[in-house]
Amino acid sequence: MMAAGRLSFRNITALAPMVRVGTLPMRLLALDYGADVVYCEELIDIKMAQCHRVVNDVLETVDFVAPDDRVMFRTCEREKDRVIFQMGTADPDRALVVARLVEKDVAAIDVNMGCPKEYSTKGGMGAALLSDPDKIEAILKKLVAGVSIPVTCKIRILPTVEETVSLVRRIEKTGVTAVAVHGRLKEERPRHPVHCDYIQAVAQAVSIPVIANGGSLDLVKTNADIEEFRKATGASSVMLARAAMWNASVFSNQGPLPVERVMEEYLKYAIQYDNNAFNTKYCLCQMLRDKVESPLGKQLQAAQTSAEICKAYGMQELFQQTQERLQARRDTLQSSTEPDRPVVDGDVTTMAVKFERREYPPRVTPKMFLLEWSRKEKLEQPLYETVQRSQDRAFQSIVTVAQKRYRSSLWEKSKKFAEQAAAVVCLRVLGVPEGRIGEEDSGLVCKRKREGKMNGTTEEEGNIKRHIAAIQQETDKSEAAAVVSGDHHRPDTPPEQP
Missing domain, CATH: 3.20.20.70 (Aldolase class I)
Structure with a gap:
């Protein structure tokens, strides 16, 4: 050969x-x-x-x-x-x-x-x-x-x-x-x-x-x-x-x-390599040929997902085992990834960061801390752009702060978690506190006193006032200036919070 x-x-x-x-x-x-x-x-x-x-x-x-x-x-x-x-x-x-x-x-x-x-x-x-x-x-x-x-x-x-x-x-x-x-x-x-x-x-x-x-x-x-x-x-x-x-x-x-055996062998590869369900269904229908109107053919044509296709062939257990194996591999790879090393990918700074809700106090999130820091620095409100991956419906978000973009290289199970992960990356690159439990308290104070404006504000804004201390009084301005640039404006609208 x-x-x-x-x-x-x-x-x-x-x-x-x-x-x-x-x-x-x-x-x-x-x-x-x-x-x-x-x-x-x-x-x-x-x-x-x-x-x-x-x-x-x-x-x-x-x-x-x-x-x-x-x-x-x-x-x-x-x-x-x-x-x-x-x-x-x-x-x-x-x-x-x-x-x-x-x-x-x-x-x-x-x-x-x-x-x-x-x-x-x-x-x-x-x-x-x-x-x-x-x-x-x-x-x-x-x-x-x-x-x-x-x-x-x-x-x-x-x-x-x-x-x-x-x-x-x-x-x-x-x-x-x-x-x-x-x-x-x-x-x-x-x-x-x-x-x-x-x-x-x-x-x-x-x-x-x-x-x-x-x-x-x-x-x-x-x-x-x-x-x-x-x-x-x-x-x-x-x-x-x-x-x-x-x-x-x-x-x-x-x-x-027998074509039945060939179809099963094909389906095993389709599951193993996460083949698009509609592509899998198309190929199996071609193999069925004149039997496409048989009970199996009709069940196959009605299937909309890989799980449903496997059910038609009595291969549910294999499908489930494969999904569990892939998820275990995914978890292992994510846990072994070095989280503290930023990498520049085009115009985006990335880190392998996963948002763990249990690491933060109730109603306190990295997005809130990033918002407060942006206000303190008189920057525009952080802007989040989120995409969803078709093969597993996972999410990834990019946050733009002062014309610089940040994201986690890991995918999250929800849009909100993806945005939080992006905020964490931004905060860590800037060297700014993110609000985690046990984080050293270095003189954080509430810089935005809005108690007198509670009427008409959202509960989330109230939560910010009650639970967010402003960023360190003496943030290293030279370090921030090296990372953050752009026009300084106050945000006109409140941020979307989880």
């Missing part, structure tokens, strides 16, 4: 890139059953270019996370030398940005030049590239020169054999390692027969490996058919899409397994 440290594309069987199917659970399942190489689903360069690479210590994965906190691509160590990242692109520079973002976590980069669907052809991507060979050449040359791993592409055939061969010869000259050829025109669909003669002509015309694609249903129904398809096309290798989607054990030379 590996030639001089690089992935070989000769004499392999691959899981083809399939939108909504080629996510991590399906890729790992295909590898289990004997696939040599697995492609991820096509991922659009514009979306991927906005992602950040995140090491997920809980799931033991590497995640590429979009600004809205969606995981666009998730991978793990087991598939690192076998997974091929396929992108949709029509721009050489943007393609290179994405390739460099993921190149240390994948085995190769593939450019989609064959998908005929609108989501891919929009903007000149996918099969739209087939009519622009200059752009094909520019993209592939840029990638080959710019990354350290193999670059490949996947095309569909053109109206004539001569045009197809001419295009692939031009592609070969860009320096790509292999080319996959789907033996159908971009106007043709799976019901149309695959043109093995076109693939054969391409394989004879170039020296790089050619991967034959498009044989599912008509030519490839079992593992034994894979070799027959390879011989019929004269290709170096074979790539399977629908046949693998319906039953991934088609990759096994031990014979096909």
Whole structure:
């Protein structure tokens, strides 16, 4: 499989890139059953270019996370030398940005030049590239020169054999390692027969490996058919899409397994790697095929969460055990994180801080102390921005004080706790008391006497007056000035308190 440290594309069987199917659970399942190489689903360069690479210590994965906190691509160590990242692109520079973002976590980069669907052809991507060979050449040359791993592409055939061969010869000259050829025109669909003669002509015309694609249903129904398809096309290798989607054990030379067992094995991976529930449901429905209206199929279609999907398959106990194991790992990682070391992440100062309510007196919170300190310093009221993570509904907040931003790197169970954690980070970075029980009393006094204005004030403001002592009379002004800057205004509205 590996030639001089690089992935070989000769004499392999691959899981083809399939939108909504080629996510991590399906890729790992295909590898289990004997696939040599697995492609991820096509991922659009514009979306991927906005992602950040995140090491997920809980799931033991590497995640590429979009600004809205969606995981666009998730991978793990087991598939690192076998997974091929396929992108949709029509721009050489943007393609290179994405390739460099993921190149240390994948085995190769593939450019989609064959998908005929609108989501891919929009903007000149996918099969739209087939009519622009200059752009094909520019993209592939840029990638080959710019990354350290193999670059490949996947095309569909053109109206004539001569045009197809001419295009692939031009592609070969860009320096790509292999080319996959789907033996159908971009106007043709799976019901149309695959043109093995076109693939054969391409394989004879170039020296790089050619991967034959498009044989599912008509030519490839079992593992034994894979070799027959390879011989019929004269290709170096074979790539399977629908046949693998319906039953991934088609990759096994031990014979096909019952689809019920394959679905259970897939679901185990989906639980283990916290796969999106709707993606999991989609893949399972594809495996059910004509049984999608069976009692199991109807229960599956009605499911809205991973827990409900597992219930349909009688796997509630496994789901619960997995959730408990992941939570235990999450707790261990959070408790072992060094909490006292601030880290600058872009324009945000972060610390690994978790808000523990029991550490503070009743009705006294870090947010209150931060508010009082801001008033004392004649700064604008602290501003909180909170986001919720889709996969586990956890919260994280950023507080802005004097045009500087602070947050905890840990996620909280509620919006209020996330805001409190952000306030703690800000106070600790500034070296300001936060009101914890047992905190040394260094002459804290109530700086804002508002007892005479109680009428019309909120109970929370009253609590602040009763329980908050103002910040130290002699706060180290030089230290505060080094961290805090900006216009000084009094807040016009009371803060939101828990």
